[in-house]
Amino acid sequence: MSPAKRRHVRASDGTTAKPLPPPPPVPVDLLLEIFARLDVATIIRCAAIPKTVRRAILDSPAAFGRRVEANGALRLRLRMLLGGAAESSSAAPAPHAASSVDQAPRQNLRFDAGILMSAEPVASRGGLIVLRHRVNYHHVRVCNALTGCASLLPPSHVSGDYPHALLAVGDAGRSFQLLVADVSLRTQVFSSDAGRWGPVVELASLPPRLPRSAPHRGSHPVVLGGGTAVHWLHGYRCIVRQDTDKAQATLMELPPNCASMMRSLPYGHRALRLAASADGELSLLVAEAWVISMWTVSAAAAEGRPSSSSAMSAPAARWTRQVVIRREAIGREDMNGGFSAQFLGFGELSSTAILLMEQIGLVRIDLRTKEALVLGSDGFKGVDAGELQLCLHETDLPSLLRAMRSF
Numbered sequence: 001m002s003p004a005k006r007r008h009v010r011a012s013d014g015t016t017a018k019p020l021p022p023p024p025p026v027p028v029d030l031l032l033e034i035f036a037r038l039d040v041a042t043i044i045r046c047a048a049i050p051k052t053v054r055r056a057i058l059d060s061p062a063a064f065g066r067r068v069e070a071n072g073a074l075r076l077r078l079r080m081l082l083g084g085a086a087e088s089s090s091a092a093p094a095p096h097a098a099s100s101v102d103q104a105p106r107q108n109l110r111f112d113a114g115i116l117m118s119a120e121p122v123a124s125r126g127g128l129i130v131l132r133h134r135v136n137y138h139h140v141r142v143c144n145a146l147t148g149c150a151s152l153l154p155p156s157h158v159s160g161d162y163p164h165a166l167l168a169v170g171d172a173g174r175s176f177q178l179l180v181a182d183v184s185l186r187t188q189v190f191s192s193d194a195g196r197w198g199p200v201v202e203l204a205s206l207p208p209r210l211p212r213s214a215p216h217r218g219s220h221p222v223v224l225g226g227g228t229a230v231h232w233l234h235g236y237r238c239i240v241r242q243d244t245d246k247a248q249a250t251l252m253e254l255p256p257n258c259a260s261m262m263r264s265l266p267y268g269h270r271a272l273r274l275a276a277s278a279d280g281e282l283s284l285l286v287a288e289a290w291v292i293s294m295w296t297v298s299a300a301a302a303e304g305r306p307s308s309s310s311a312m313s314a315p316a317a318r319w320t321r322q323v324v325i326r327r328e329a330i331g332r333e334d335m336n337g338g339f340s341a342q343f344l345g346f347g348e349l350s351s352t353a354i355l356l357m358e359q360i361g362l363v364r365i366d367l368r369t370k371e372a373l374v375l376g377s378d379g380f381k382g383v384d385a386g387e388l389q390l391c392l393h394e395t396d397l398p399s400l401l402r403a404m405r406s407f
Contacts, residue, residue: 028056036067043397056102064397084310089271116143123220124391125348126169126398140164142192143392144173156197158188161214167227169242172400178228179230183214185242185249203245207251211237220391222274224282229281235269236262255295258286261358262327265340267394273343273353278368284319285353287341291326292355292365295319324365330372331360353389 031053035043048319049336057064105132115131119141123130127146133139138155160180167189178190185206189198206344215232222231230242231252236259239252263267271287277296284295297318345354351367354375 012128013116013285028052032056032064032067036064043400058385072285090381091395093262115143120217121181121391122180122217123164123166125166125223126176127173127393127395128169129391130164130166132164140178142178143178146173149190153178153190154197156188156190157200158182162232162240163215165223165230166245167223168236169228172295172396177227179244180232183212183239185210186274187242187244189244193307201247203247203249207240207249209238210240210249210308215240216269218270218344218390219274222276222282222346224276224280231274233272233274233284236272239274239282252297253285255284255321258284258295261288262286266344267340270342271340272345274349275346275351275353278351281318283344285324285346287343287355292324292341293321294324294367295321323368325370325372330357330363331374338389345392347394349394349396350392352392354392 035053035057041153095261117134118135119131119139121129122132129143129145131141131143137160140153140156140160141150142153143150145403158180159182161183162181162185165179165181167179169176174192176192179187180190181187184195185203187201187224190196191198211234215234217378219233219235223229224231225243228245230241230244232240232242236254239250239255241252242249258272262271265271273285275283275285275294277283278296282297286293286295297320341355341357342354343353344362346352353365353367357363361374364373365371366373
């Protein structure tokens, strides 16, 4: 009620009542706590968020992120992205040919999980998920799992034998670059800004001992160097690095004794996972018999040149090892021996690794805090990890808040 109206309010005895005092302002800290309990979709829809609150969030996005995670509002959307375990009563929509990038109708603001019945997730980054048809590999969609908008890409001239790689994601997921590569490391990049595929790039020479087969379909690459260096893990044999700005490729050896150790396991290639360290360097997660370890290689060594501190005479000397977490800290302390673990995914924003562990189930490990959380047990025991295709849907909340417009 405006002050002018308050002056006309009269009490029951006919006298003019005193104007009501304005309510005290809600403390910013309390408002942050309320927002932290909302789901991500609700937060980004609040474009009319008070400037004081928005400023408090953007001034310390890490602190607000911890509030969100502590209240459980920001969760990994695993069920939606587990391609092999998706459940839907409706039939998946049939992909259709397209000569340009088409956007889904704006009123469809929900990710259609039914599409996972016919398509599998092959890459994810910056809130975007790349889905490829399980039979017709030329049908590729790039979906925003938060808004439901999807882009159906035209067919590329490269077969896409290697797992797809999102080189860059910008403008809150509205722009992206997607790279495909075949077994000869011919590459082609799709740009959403241009709305088409770029030219096919062939290497002048292939690296010696390059495997003539493609990596496992669940071996999603790690992109470093601002989108210029793509790394694929090729089983327990080697790491293939593709430098898109130089049109060249190199092979990297695995850490010492790692290959021989993995060969002794039934699914040794799934006990390895490429990741990125907190410093943005290439890392390799290894599910050993008693610990989960992380091997990190310097950027200079990854590029095949000696570091500034010392010359590396052997590829194995480039790696350094640290223990992330011990098996007894995850669960089943009554077990006398080790048990197998298979990596399903890695999230670069949250530094989160997802594993399927024997007799325990689905486990999430925070590489920063070195803490483990069992996400599912009974429903995942005895599940073959080879049947699951997992892409983590991570939301960069500060970037979304910066992109929002007030109304």
